[in-house]
Amino acid sequence: GDSVTQMEGPVTLSEEAFLTINCTYTATGYPSLFWYVQYPGEGLQLLLKATKADDKGSNKGFEATYRKETTSFHLEKGSVQVSDSAVYFCALSDSGGGADGLTFGKGTHLIIQP
Amino acid sequence: GAVVSQHPSRVICKSGTSVKIECRSLDFQATTMFWYRQFPKQSLMLMATSNEGSKATYEQGVEKDKFLINHASLTLSTLTVTSAHPEDSSFYICSARVGGSYNTGELFFGEGSRLTVL
Numbered sequence: 644g645d646s647v648t649q650m651e652g653p654v655t656l657s658e659e660a661f662l663t664i665n666c667t668y669t670a671t672g673y674p675s676l677f678w679y680v681q682y683p684g685e686g687l688q689l690l691l692k693a694t695k696a697d698d699k700g701s702n703k704g705f706e707a708t709y710r711k712e713t714t715s716f717h718l719e720k721g722s723v724q725v726s727d728s729a730v731y732f733c734a735l736s737d738s739g740g741g742a743d744g745l746t747f748g749k750g751t752h753l754i755i756q757p
Numbered sequence: 758g759a760v761v762s763q764h765p766s767r768v769i770c771k772s773g774t775s776v777k778i779e780c781r782s783l784d785f786q787a788t789t790m791f792w793y794r795q796f797p798k799q800s801l802m803l804m805a806t807s808n809e810g811s812k813a814t815y816e817q818g819v820e821k822d823k824f825l826i827n828h829a830s831l832t833l834s835t836l837t838v839t840s841a842h843p844e845d846s847s848f849y850i851c852s853a854r855v856g857g858s859y860n861t862g863e864l865f866f867g868e869g870s871r872l873t874v875l
Contacts (some may be wrong), residue, residue, distance in 0.1 A: 647800075656762075679866075684868070685868055686761070686763075686866040686869055687801075687850070687852075687866040688866070688869050689863060689864075691866070692863075710853070726854045732800065732801070740838065744791040744793075744806060745791075745801075745803070745852075745864060746803075747793075747800040747801045747802075748800055748870040749799055749800040750797070750800055
């Protein structure tokens with residue numbers, strides 16, 4: 644079945660550091676890929692997505708590129724801020740994120756120190 | 758964006774009692790809602806898919822008689838944990854997909870409900 648593997652946390656960085664959170668997946672078809680963010684006390688929010696190979700999703704300074712050859716969708720940001728502290732989930736869907744829900748990774752807790 | 762609201766956000770109950778969690782889409786109609794369960798330091802695990810006006814579809818290993826799901830309207834799905842036990846303590850999260858002609862395939866998530874069974 645489908646699965647998503649992302650790096651274990653917590654990841655602790657200083658403000659303005661470069662961020663990479665690795666995500667790899669296994670899927671039977673050509674899935675859509677997502678990054679969700681969960682701020683403390685809040686529900687998950689879609690951060691960015693990519694629906695086909697070589698697509699790049701971007702939002703709020705975060706980027707991730709759909710790499711079919713390496714089955715990866717790593718999240719990057721050039722300069723993190725304290726407000727980026729949250730839990731980040733990589734996810735995939737075999738049906739565009741709609742018909743059958745999402746398969747999530749375990750989440751990576753990101754802590755940004757001033 | 759679309760808003761999904763869950764209630765209650767936290768609930769504590771005694772073992773053997775039943776607890777109902779509501780999931781509402783506030784500004785859109787959701788023909789399909791999903792219920793997830795999240796254990797500490799674990800990912801969200803899909804429990805079931807709730808379709809308006811029909812029976813829910815449960816994932817393998819999820820007891821349908823224990824986790825009753827009702828999707829009676831296009832804006833409300835409920836999850837009832839029956840005869841709760843301490844091992845049912847978890848964080849339950851719902852999500853809703855925009856339905857009808859506005860289906861973008863994107864899911865919108867509620868804030869989650871933390872259940873503690875004593």
